[in-house]
Amino acid sequence: MAIEVNGMSYETDENGYLVNLEDWNEDVAVKLAEGEEISMEEGHWDLVKFLRNYYQEYQIAPAVKVLTKAVASEKGLDKKEASEFLYGLFPKGPALQACKIAGLPKPTGCV
Template sequence: MSGYDVNGSVVEHDEEGYLTDIGQWTKDVAGIIAKAENIDMTDEHWEVVNFLRDYYDEYQIAPAVRILVKEMTKKYGKEKGDQKALYALFPYGPAKQACKIAGLPKPTGCV
């Protein structure tokens, strides 16, 4: 098993880079994962990451992209819930890549 080096500690992840223990997630961990994913985190990125973490806390599941788009639209409006806008932020999949940065499990339905 591999790990991210975070301030001198190792945070383990699986072969795809998802944390093996979501309880080890911090904003520092997210920053390191984002860097590994070639994402420069902006307020818009953090908004999606925080939304995903709140969603996971409530439902105990990481949403697939279709549900992410629907729920983001419901909460923030069509502009922020737009699938193209989310893909612009997370080019390898707004659910899959954003969940990885958020320290959540890989969403169901993501290959």
Template sequence: MSYDFNGNTIETDVNGYLKNTEDWSKELAEFIAQSEGITLTPKHWDLIEYLRDCYINHNSEQPNTRTIVKAMADKWGTNVIQKDVYDLFPKDPSKQGGRIAGLPESRRKGGY
């Protein structure tokens, strides 16, 4: 599988995760999200940036949904529940969000 993006072929695995994380850009994230029916808002970007920071700056960490909910509650300064992050990424915030963030596929089951 691959994405045809800006005249380039971006290689992915069978589930649409980038084979080379260096291929990622904000423009590519917009493209991937749009192909999944998602229009990225500032809250989407907060979650994407959090996932990228965890992976890039914290030893390839890929947080589960509970950790994401807590981090977004801190970031947004409001009570956040699991439904709030699933409203952003309905196919699982850690997995779908990670795919759009250009990260490798998480092998966790997700959730709590």
């Protein structure tokens, strides 16, 4: 499978995740987000950047628990509010959808 962005073709796996992490750019992210019915706004981009930085540092996508804790800490929210915030941005699952849009592999433990 593949997606087309600006006349370029980018290979994706059967779940729509980029095969080559280095293919990612913001235009690709917007195209992947469209496939998830998400319109990228500041909160989405903040989370995508957090995920990409985390992956660069640890070579693994963070679990939802880690994501929730980071958002809670950054925004001064409790865990429940942070979780609601994340699901507001990525209704089908913050880890699954956000990692896909960030060009990262499907997180382990996600179905």
